[in-house]
Amino acid sequence: MYKKTFLVFLLVLALSFASFAVFGADEEVRKGGTVNFPAPYQGSITSLDPAHSNRNQSTLVYRAIFDNLVKIDPESLEIVPGVANEWAVSEDGMTYTFYMREGVKFHNGTEVTASDVKYTYERLVDPEVASVAPDLFKFVEGSKAFSNGEAEHISGIEIIDPYTIRIKLTRLQPNFLYNVAGGSNFNAGIVPKEVVEEVGDKFTNNPIGCGPFKFEKWNRGSSVTVTKFEDYYGTGPYLDKIVFKIMSEAPARVAAFRSEQLDFDIVYPSNYAQYKKDVYYSELLVETAELWTRNVTFNMDLEKFQDKSVRQAFNYAIDEDLIIEKLAAGKAYPAAGWLPTSSPAYNPDLEPYGYDPEKAKELMEEAGYTSDNPLKIEIIGGDHPIWGTPMVETIKPYLDKVGFKIKPVLLDGATFEKKVFDGDFDAFIWSNGGEITSLSYMKVFWSETPRASGNFFNYSNPEFDKIIEKAMKETEFEERKKLIQQADAFVKEAAPAWFFNYNKAVGIHQPWVHGVVAAPQDMVYQPLNKLWVAEQSPRS
Amino acid sequence: MISYITRRLLQVIPTLLVLLTIMFFLLNILPGDAAILSGASRKGAGEEMIKNIRAKWGLGDPIHIRYFKYLSNLFRGNLGTSYRTHSPVSSLLANKLVATLTLVGIAALGSTILGILLGFAAGMRHGSYTDLFSMGFAILGISVPRFWIGLMLMYLFAVIFRFLPASGFGGGGVSFYILPAVTLGIPMVSLLARTTRASVLDVVSEDYVRTARSKGLSEYFVQSKHIFRNAFLPVLTIAGLQMGTMLANTVVVEKVFSWPGLGNLIVNSILRRDIPAVQGCILIFAVTFIFINLFVDVMYAYLDPRIRYD
Numbered sequence: 028m029y030k031k032t033f034l035v036f037l038l039v040l041a042l043s044f045a046s047f048a049v050f051g052a053d054e055e056v057r058k059g060g061t062v063n064f065p066a067p068y069q070g071s072i073t074s075l076d077p078a079h080s081n082r083n084q085s086t087l088v089y090r091a092i093f094d095n096l097v098k099i100d101p102e103s104l105e106i107v108p109g110v111a112n113e114w115a116v117s118e119d120g121m122t123y124t125f126y127m128r129e130g131v132k133f134h135n136g137t138e139v140t141a142s143d144v145k146y147t148y149e150r151l152v153d154p155e156v157a158s159v160a161p162d163l164f165k166f167v168e169g170s171k172a173f174s175n176g177e178a179e180h181i182s183g184i185e186i187i188d189p190y191t192i193r194i195k196l197t198r199l200q201p202n203f204l205y206n207v208a209g210g211s212n213f214n215a216g217i218v219p220k221e222v223v224e225e226v227g228d229k230f231t232n233n234p235i236g237c238g239p240f241k242f243e244k245w246n247r248g249s250s251v252t253v254t255k256f257e258d259y260y261g262t263g264p265y266l267d268k269i270v271f272k273i274m275s276e277a278p279a280r281v282a283a284f285r286s287e288q289l290d291f292d293i294v295y296p297s298n299y300a301q302y303k304k305d306v307y308y309s310e311l312l313v314e315t316a317e318l319w320t321r322n323v324t325f326n327m328d329l330e331k332f333q334d335k336s337v338r339q340a341f342n343y344a345i346d347e348d349l350i351i352e353k354l355a356a357g358k359a360y361p362a363a364g365w366l367p368t369s370s371p372a373y374n375p376d377l378e379p380y381g382y383d384p385e386k387a388k389e390l391m392e393e394a395g396y397t398s399d400n401p402l403k404i405e406i407i408g409g410d411h412p413i414w415g416t417p418m419v420e421t422i423k424p425y426l427d428k429v430g431f432k433i434k435p436v437l438l439d440g441a442t443f444e445k446k447v448f449d450g451d452f453d454a455f456i457w458s459n460g461g462e463i464t465s466l467s468y469m470k471v472f473w474s475e476t477p478r479a480s481g482n483f484f485n486y487s488n489p490e491f492d493k494i495i496e497k498a499m500k501e502t503e504f505e506e507r508k509k510l511i512q513q514a515d516a517f518v519k520e521a522a523p524a525w526f527f528n529y530n531k532a533v534g535i536h537q538p539w540v541h542g543v544v545a546a547p548q549d550m551v552y553q554p555l556n557k558l559w560v561a562e563q564s565p566r567s
Numbered sequence: 568m569i570s571y572i573t574r575r576l577l578q579v580i581p582t583l584l585v586l587l588t589i590m591f592f593l594l595n596i597l598p599g600d601a602a603i604l605s606g607a608s609r610k611g612a613g614e615e616m617i618k619n620i621r622a623k624w625g626l627g628d629p630i631h632i633r634y635f636k637y638l639s640n641l642f643r644g645n646l647g648t649s650y651r652t653h654s655p656v657s658s659l660l661a662n663k664l665v666a667t668l669t670l671v672g673i674a675a676l677g678s679t680i681l682g683i684l685l686g687f688a689a690g691m692r693h694g695s696y697t698d699l700f701s702m703g704f705a706i707l708g709i710s711v712p713r714f715w716i717g718l719m720l721m722y723l724f725a726v727i728f729r730f731l732p733a734s735g736f737g738g739g740g741v742s743f744y745i746l747p748a749v750t751l752g753i754p755m756v757s758l759l760a761r762t763t764r765a766s767v768l769d770v771v772s773e774d775y776v777r778t779a780r781s782k783g784l785s786e787y788f789v790q791s792k793h794i795f796r797n798a799f800l801p802v803l804t805i806a807g808l809q810m811g812t813m814l815a816n817t818v819v820v821e822k823v824f825s826w827p828g829l830g831n832l833i834v835n836s837i838l839r840r841d842i843p844a845v846q847g848c849i850l851i852f853a854v855t856f857i858f859i860n861l862f863v864d865v866m867y868a869y870l871d872p873r874i875r876y877d
Contacts (some may be wrong), residue, residue: 069835069838070835070838070839071831071832071835073649073651073652074651074652074653076653079652079653080651154618154619154622154623155623156619157616157619157620157622157623157624158616158619159616159620160616161613161615161616161619162613162615162616165613165615174615228648228653228654229654231652231653231654232654246662246736246827247659247662247663247827248663248666248736248825248826248827248828248831248832249666249735249736249825249826249827250735250736272735272825273825273827274734274735274825275822275825276734276822276823276825278718278721278823279718279721279733279734279823279824279825282718282721282722282725282726282733282734283725283732283733283734283735285726286725286726286729286733287729288725288732288733439599439838440599440604440838441597441598441599441600441604441838441839441840442598442599444599444600444603444604445598445599445600445603446598448600448603477614479603479613479614479617480613480614
């Protein structure tokens, strides 16, 4: 009996050690190996020069090659030190001073100094460069004179010494640090002045930054390879190499992931349900609410949308939960207002409209519309199953029952965008947002935001403006958050759109990949310097 | 023959000019704004940015000015600069051209040989199992959509058997060519098999074949010299035309397999209204197609002594 108990004890002990060896060892960061990472969106990687593309396909690679003075933590979305390890903001919030680390190297071995930073920011504003991000430094003193060709430099960007730089603003921007971090698309990645001045537009062919990985090879249309930068100033990188594979077709990515040729992938609704049911794959999923709001935007210039009852009726008429369950296969979060659940100012107490067709009918009748005398709305959109015309086809029966007459119109991307930016539509279905800060996210409803810059509704309400303008001047985060929540509730009630859900961003990684986080800005914006692979990886 | 080739070569210039002119105006009147599309995202686009991009690429100029600028640049060998990538179109096209032409070349060569062999075997053994199998394969190959064939091959050989890469270019490794080339080639194999079979069946019953056999010539000699050579002429025309179709089909196949070729480039460029890149791709497609046709016509004259162009 004792012998048997002793044997069982030994067995348990052995198993404990074995499991420690298997699982415990994985906790220790391992250096080396390659990760095959997809560039999963439509279109190719068009530029490796951070000034020239604001498509996520390119941003994905910028994040490996370049670094900024300050950075955005991909999981918490908070500002963290980058090349500058300290910064100070003046009491009036109009002057920012950045203290850079000494000895930070570009991939070509030269040191990163304040003059490179100044050059990087001026380059973004320079009309001759025609960058995609001139707005990041638009409210810096002297920026306008520089872009008009009246000054050689932006006077508000001052080099104090080789490692200190001061930026003066012309108006309060509580989120200016996010602009320094490059905005949503990482466009302010620091570039080496001397190199860019020498090669000009050819910089895209051989980009040099001070990020964790240096550029190795670009097979245009196929892949971009970056390798470990040994002299990186920050944490890591642990991987030897990352190969960004341009794969816009979801079925091809699924095949590559399942055959272990990809180490990471983003998951679409069609695969989400399959992965979720699978014992092996379900453990490898990472989920979060993405910073995008799927909605049908109403054109507030039109007479037909002036009556709030009509806009609210649209919101009451549709069973959004059923749509999430059936059409999005559970890969979405129900929307209450404009701010998604990952937004720092999200208000969990904000109640959604809910499905109430009777109330919708009542509101439509109040506005003078019935099934016999319906309100005709043409909704334009692309072919995305969730935020395109297939969704409009789905909601049409709900809306037609309460007094609308919906006509879905499918357009190609270019025609669609032209119409949206020109305001040539009744309503459109899209996924809008993408801004990291809650203030920028809500600012699209501000009457001074032009249509082309995100106020596609052309929404204008003096009461809303008062709230948002107050938030723009508020430097205390908690106070600002309250104002933004107030603005969100205001917009929800005003209903310039049908907010139907926030995307549940889902990523999947191979079991040997470590360091993957739930990144609300975009699931592909992983902390590349912190990723590492266990020995079981076929590319270890 | 030489004067024929010279005449045909001279015809290329006006043909290309007309084609490029039509394409230029069509592309420029398409709805969509290249300035917005090259810089904007779903978050919107700053007015400053749109203004700068428009100025940099001269998008505010009247259309006829842009047309003459395009032509004058073209005559100087400058295909312009891509709006999306800020790189010269010629450099964009250079490596894509190699990727596409190699893929099309391998697919065309393989499917021509296989298609003719299958068709010839089916024609010579009319009504046999070989005939049944070849024609069954041919009907399937023509009927099934290319992207489906691609996805099925990918699932079978990359996910189940795991001995071929699912997609990508992989620096041009041989294994990366197999699945896209097979996907691209299957419809051509099918069409050539059917055409060859029909052509062989026509030739087999000709008097000269019967005469050759009655003269006591060996079956090998009859089949290779009398049947194959005569049956080959209509097949050559189809093969030439199919090469053009195959070039066009790279648009689908390159998309499915993330192949970095012209097909992928033209789709992405059209979607973002990157007009200089689209024009560059069209120029390449047109020139390739024209030269394939010329090559087929010359081969025709060479193979069939009855045809005398000069």
